[in-house]
Amino acid sequence: MNENAMIIETIIKAVTILAVFSALAGFTTYIERKILAFMQRRLGPMHVGPAGVLQIAADGIKLFTKEDFIPQNAVKPIFKIAPVITAATAFIALAAVPILPEFILPFTDYVVRPIVADINVGILFVLGAMSVGMYGPLLAGMSQSNKWGLLGAARTVIQLLSFEVVTGLSLIAPLMMIGSLSLIDINNYQTGGLSDWLIWSQPVAFILFLIAGFAETNRTPFDLLEHEAEIVSGYATEYSGMRWGLFFIGEYANLFTVSFLVSIIFLGGFNPLWFIPGGIMILLKISFFIFLFLWVRAAWPHVRPDQLMWFCWKVLMPVAVINILITGIVLI
Amino acid sequence: MEQFKDRNVKDGYMFMEMESIPVEPWDKFKQVVRRTFKGELFVGLWVVFREMCRFDIHTTQYPLEKLPISPRYRAIHALQRHMDSGENRCIGCGLCEKICPANCIKIDTKIDENSRKEVGEYTINFGRCIFCGYCAEVCPELAIVHTDDYENASEQRAHYGAVDDLLTPMDIFKMGKQKEFMGFGAINDNADSNIKKTPTSY
DSSP states (O other), X not given: OOHHHHHHHHHHHXXXXXXXXXXXXXXXXXXXXXXHHHHTTOOOOOSSSGGGTTHXXXXXXHHHHSOOOOOTTSOHHHHHHHHHHXXXXXXXXXXXXXXXXXXXXXXXXXXXXXXXXXXXXXXXXXXXXXXXXXXHHHHHHHHTTOHHHHHHHHHHHHHHHHHHHHHHHHHHHHHHHHXXXXXXXXXXXXXXXXXXXXXXXXXXXXXXXXXXXXXXXXXXXXXXXXXXXXXXXXXXXXXXXXXXXXXXXXXXXXXXXXXXXXXXXXXXXXXXXXXXXXXXXXXXXXXXXXXXHHHHHHHOOOOOHHHHHHIIIIIXXXXXXXXXXXXXXXXX | OHHHHOOSOOTXXXXXXXXXXXXXXHHHHHHHHHHHHTOHHHHHHHHHHHHHHHTOXXXXXXXXXXXXXXXXXXXXXXXXXXXXXXXXXXXXXXHHHHHOTTOOEEEEXXXXXXXXXXXXXXXXXXXXXXXOOHXXXXXXXXXXXXXXXXXXXXXXXXXXXXXXXXXXXXXXXXTTOOOXXXXXXXXXXXXXXXXXXXOSOO
16 A cells, blocks of 8 residues: 555544544433433433434534633633643544454455554553543643632542553553553454453453543543532633533543443454444444443432542552452463 | 420430441441442442333423413413403402502502593502412402413513503403403312321321
8 A cells, every 4th residue: 555545544534533523422412411311200302303313403503603702811822722632632542542343445345444543552542642631621720710610620630640540550450461552452352252351351450440431531420520519610611612612522532432442452342242243342332331421420429529539549549459460460 | 285396305216326437447448348349339320220211201391281280370460351341340449559568559540420430550560579469369359360371471571561461351351261260279170189198186
């Protein structure tokens, strides 16, 4: 394959992923509102379109046409760039994630690998890009000259920094077994059907990573940074219109990234199972994890920031370290 | 009755058995482990999932569906017409004006050429009205009443407050659709089904 073809293919892939996941972020808000409503015996959005499906369009029009407001005392360039950082890093993280198994383009013999950049340190890159996303809320909170925003930013930083430790430590154990950081290799390690899934050999790491995933995507048991009763809307307090929308898209893209990571690392990724092809399998797993995120939001209350720190440093981190130790002993 | 009014702690009182708060580190650790593996969080997950599967939705889709309101409901006022003559029932006695705690009713009366009292202007200031219903209660002629029309949006409150707005429109009156206000002590249509057995003695 020559250089030009590869560049064009990469651009097409990147644009496709950007378009699909931006749209999915919007659609997930609809699903989220519906499922939360059903779990609370409500109907959710009903008026725009059949069963409220077009609510996303209404929300989109509202977000795009709303006044782009910048507070008087804000540090304007940083205030403007912060949401872009969140959204951009969320999509950059998706670049190293294999979305689907390889497939042949219909009517041609051209093999498409649905991953933008197959780098050999994929998982490291994804986690790194997601942690750079922390700068979005941090800069937003510090630049907007609003105490709620500042408190929200402080909470974001303590939460993300602490749970990155858990994410990293919980991933070391399965990576020790696989011996590669590439998400494709991790996926190929589990080709042998249900019994090869890493969740059976690394259940503790799976649970730790899932809990840390909830914290890193700021989902409900740990959504301290937007805790409405305490700090209004956290770092997004002064944002409106499309800048707020970018934070939103970034958050939902992160949600998908974490779902992909959990599915690929622990649940066999896009390997086919029984009669189900691999592409359908990964979609099923992603759907389940998105549903799990919404389900937990409907059922569980928040924790306090001190409880969160206690939980992270005194429970999850020791358990992760012990898990690494045991895995190491077993491997030797 | 005296025994019910005595709020002092007596022999009959029971104290709730509370879990003692752990002080020692080891006790705290045991509490954490107990709570972690008790599975209460999964009970929460199960409850919301069950409700989702049952799909027992309690939403009223308001503009399309409306809940029945009580016959005692006190929405915007109306002036009723005489059933036989079609004239305004109000005799201008001024009782509603007098009793109104918000002082929002204003009646202009005069003596007409037959030396009878005639009601000129009857206005209610809905910016001040607290919808207490005293005017409808005190009215000897059942003239000023509350309707069940709670969907009143307008550019001004004054659009509801003058005689022409309050008085039942003539065409509706001629169709016989002037509704009487059941008012105080009225019972719901489904009152019988709401009755529950209560003990007659305590």
